[in-house]
Amino acid sequence: MRKIVKMISKEKCDFYQLLIKQTELTCSAVEILHTYCSNDDxxxxxxxxxxxxxxDFVRKELIDGINATFITPISREDLYSLSGSIDDILDYTRSTAERIYDFDIAENASILTFVEELQTLTQALRESVIxxxxxxDAVTESAIAVKKVENRIERRYRRAVKRLFELDDIKEIIKLREIYRHISNAADKGDEAADLLCHIVIKAV
Structure with missing residues (x-):
């Protein structure tokens, strides 16, 4: 009983704003990644x-809010999973930048195009969450846009990997494939988030 009273009495957590904040941070990170791909800084x-x-801090705040809130605007599981998928995109954005640096990759047109597509994906995801x-209808429309971009990235990924095996430098093949994979994984998480958003809409109608 004390736990229930405590949950009700806590300051209301604005889950929507926290999710929006996560997407804004992700969009900003991808923007910086794009700059880094053409500016070795x-x-x-x-x-x-x-x-x-x-x-990570915003995600923790959201999880704490889930644990402390008696009634959430959408299901706890959906909030947790959607937040996790957005966080994963941000994680892969960081790991992509770090791999480019660690592998000392020069400006690469394929990577730049991948990241431009990822920019489009994260911006559409942000619009869906907003x-x-x-x-x-707006949630679904933007979520579908996310899925379309993810499909483009996946097709581009397969073509790019195929072209890699035309190279003679094994080290270069391994390095570039690893970077492509991280960007593809980020897009996969965007697709996952889009599915969750569509699922949330279906449950709400």
Missing amino acids: SHLIDQIVKLEHEG SLGISH
């Missing part, structure tokens, strides 16, 4: 790492 990685740490609790 290692200080940009520090900015991405800072955003990733801030994203529409939560406002417009089911």
Whole structure:
């Protein structure tokens, strides 16, 4: 009983704003990654790492809110999973930047194009999350846009990997494939988030 009273009496957690904040941090990190891909400035990685740490803090705040809130606007499981998928995109954005730095990769047109697509994906994801609790149609429309971009990235990934095996430098093949994989994984998490958003809408109608 005490636990229930405590949960009700706590300051209300704005889950929608926390999810929006996560997507904004992710969009910012991908923007910086895009800049880094065409501007070899290692200080940009520090900015991405800072955003990733801030994203972890926001996710923790959301999880704490779930645990402390008696009634949530959408199911606890959906909140937790959606937040986790967004956080994973941010994690992969950081790991992509770190791999580019660690492998000493020069400016690469394929990577730049991948990241441009990832920018489009994260911006659409942000629009979908912003529409939560406002417009089911807008949530779904933007979520579908996310899935379309993910499909493009996946096709581009397969073509890029195929081209890699035309190279003679085994080390270069391994390095680039690893970077491509991290960007592809980020897109997969975007697709996962889009599915969750559509699922949330279906449960709400």
